Amino acid sequence: MPRWEPDAQGRLKRAALELFEAQGFERTSVAQIARTAGLTERSFYRYFPDKREVLFAGDELQTHLVAQVEAADPGLTPIEALLTALGTADEIFRPREFLLRRVRVIAASPALAERDLIKLADIADALVRALEHRGVEPGKARFIIDVAIAVARRATSRWLADPDATLSELVAQTADELREAVAPPAPTVG
Amino acid sequence: MPRWEPDAQGRLKRAALELFEAQGFERTSVAQIARTAGLTERSFYRYFPDKREVLFAGDELQTHLVAQVEAADPGLTPIEALLTALGTADEIFRPREFLLRRVRVIAASPALAERDLIKLADIADALVRALEHRGVEPGKARFIIDVAIAVARRATSRWLADPDATLSELVAQTADELREAVAPPAPTVG
DNA sequence: ATCGATGACAACAGATGCTGTCATCACATA
DNA sequence: TATGTGATGACAGCATCTGTTGTCATCGAT
Structure with a gap:
């Protein structure tokens, strides 16, 4: 059994797109995206240099x-x-x-x-x-x-x-x- | 005697351009620009909606x-x-x-x-x-x-x-x- | 089979950007 | 004198983004 769910980056991308659609970019925080994907805010910044980049990688x-x-x-x-x-x-x-x-x-x-x-x-x-x-x-x-x-x-x-x-x-x-x-x-x- | 120095906006613009030239955009803080212009950080945001806009107004x-x-x-x-x-x-x-x-x-x-x-x-x-x-x-x-x-x-x-x-x-x-x-x-x- | 290195993540602290709110004080007007 | 106006300061607060350190699986070598 792997210690973590696989495809952390993909989970973040999907969570971000859905949250941005549902409540807008400005009103969703990085912490919320990470939480939705089952990760921490700090881990988000390991995969993407900033909040916008999650849509542009x-x-x-x-x-x-x-x-x-x-x-x-x-x-x-x-x-x-x-x-x-x-x-x-x-x-x-x-x-x-x-x-x-x-x-x-x-x-x-x-x-x-x-x-x-x-x-x-x-x-x-x-x-x-x-x-x-x-x-x-x-x-x-x-x-x-x-x-x-x-x-x-x-x-x-x-x-x-x-x-x-x-x-x-x-x-x-x-x-x-x-x-x-x-x-x-x-x-x-x- | 006016209560404040005139042309606050112009002072902020000039201070920002010189600081950006001297030490780069990322490494100069809004507080520093405002201080250089003889104002507070809060006043900066009264004239410009964000830090970048001081160059684009x-x-x-x-x-x-x-x-x-x-x-x-x-x-x-x-x-x-x-x-x-x-x-x-x-x-x-x-x-x-x-x-x-x-x-x-x-x-x-x-x-x-x-x-x-x-x-x-x-x-x-x-x-x-x-x-x-x-x-x-x-x-x-x-x-x-x-x-x-x-x-x-x-x-x-x-x-x-x-x-x-x-x-x-x-x-x-x-x-x-x-x-x-x-x-x-x-x-x-x- | 044990050990050390590596990789993926969490936890914590902090700087900075930006906003909301209220007090202050010179000036104008009555 | 009284009152209003407008620019500013003071202060509190949230969010973005960064640096650093600790933890624990996995993997390879001995």
């Missing part, structure tokens, strides 16, 4: 995107490489049920929204480095990534609302939308 | 951009309206000396970088609403704003590094760079 998306960009055909344009990488990332977002609950909890708390933004920024930083490895100049790499993230947000937002479409389809469609938006306005229309 | 940039977008020529494309609004915002960023110190302090602290991102997101939200007033569909407005922010970051970064160029020049130049980046690659180059 793991970096599968970042490692996936970086790997895809580094393995991409060198003939591809940086934007193309990023967007095709994004198109293959839909497996990371499953199960959709969990993702939707998480998105709702994050949107309901400014503190969690803040953390969400910086996690996205971390992914962006990693992708900037990946583009630099491909020979893109740093300032330009940052710019390309910001544009690609704009496309990614648009495409994944559509993907969440429309479960039938495939992510890579939506990415391609959004890229078209981008070209149209930045094109100089039609000089004279009929 | 004020929303001149947001109100300027929103006003410019709402006053823009209805014939302009959304992207054009945003970028021309940005081109006139350089006065907000002065004095450049102060801005540079602030940028360095923010970059040195993850907690401040987090807050910086959410302030940018707040501006983005306000601009989304402004575009919706112009009749842009919400999802598309969000997308356009994200792209415009990518351009803005690129252009202001160049502006900080090159004091001679004017911001609107750099914005136009970055817009060209964007069109080039998203254009389909040249099919066959002799």
Whole structure:
């Protein structure tokens, strides 16, 4: 018999998500999360550096995107490489049920929204480095990534609302939308 | 004789910036900032809702951009309206000396970088609403704003590094760079 | 089979961020 | 003189997060 129940980290994650859903992020204390998971407050901080991080642990998306960009055909344009990488990332977002609950909890708390933004920024930083490895100049790499993230947000937002479409389809469609938006306005229309 | 020294808020801001520069954000306490400014910790929280906000108070940039977008020529494309609004915002960023110190302090602290991102997101939200007033569909407005922010970051970064160029020049130049980046690659180059 | 190292956790103490509440005191006004 | 207003101080209190130490299973080596 093991001395402790297994999967302490997973128990903390599940307890936190349910408590945040039930009573909000600010109104649940770390001690309460730990108690619900059968642990002490101090043990919580062994697994997560702070209260918000319990919803953000793991970096599968970042490692996936970086790997895809580094393995991409060198003939591809940086934007193309990023967007095709994004198109293959839909497996990371499953199960959709969990993702939707998480998105709702994050949107309901400014503190969690803040953390969400910086996690996205971390992914962006990693992708900037990946583009630099491909020979893109740093300032330009940052710019390309910001544009690609704009496309990614648009495409994944559509993907969440429309479960039938495939992510890579939506990415391609959004890229078209981008070209149209930045094109100089039609000089004279009929 | 006034009972208290004037400009308590300004004294707190200046004390905070200098202390953050000297010893870092995490290692300076609110009590220390208040003491340096000749106030108590409790008074600090009367002027700023939390420790980070002492570097972020004020929303001149947001109100300027929103006003410019709402006053823009209805014939302009959304992207054009945003970028021309940005081109006139350089006065907000002065004095450049102060801005540079602030940028360095923010970059040195993850907690401040987090807050910086959410302030940018707040501006983005306000601009989304402004575009919706112009009749842009919400999802598309969000997308356009994200792209415009990518351009803005690129252009202001160049502006900080090159004091001679004017911001609107750099914005136009970055817009060209964007069109080039998203254009389909040249099919066959002799 | 015993012993020591390691790992997972609890218990305790403390610094700091942030909030609620009330008293204080100069100043304005009547 | 009396009274109100507004900025501030004083004090108490909760929550987040950290440092440190002790306990007890498990594992490997002797």
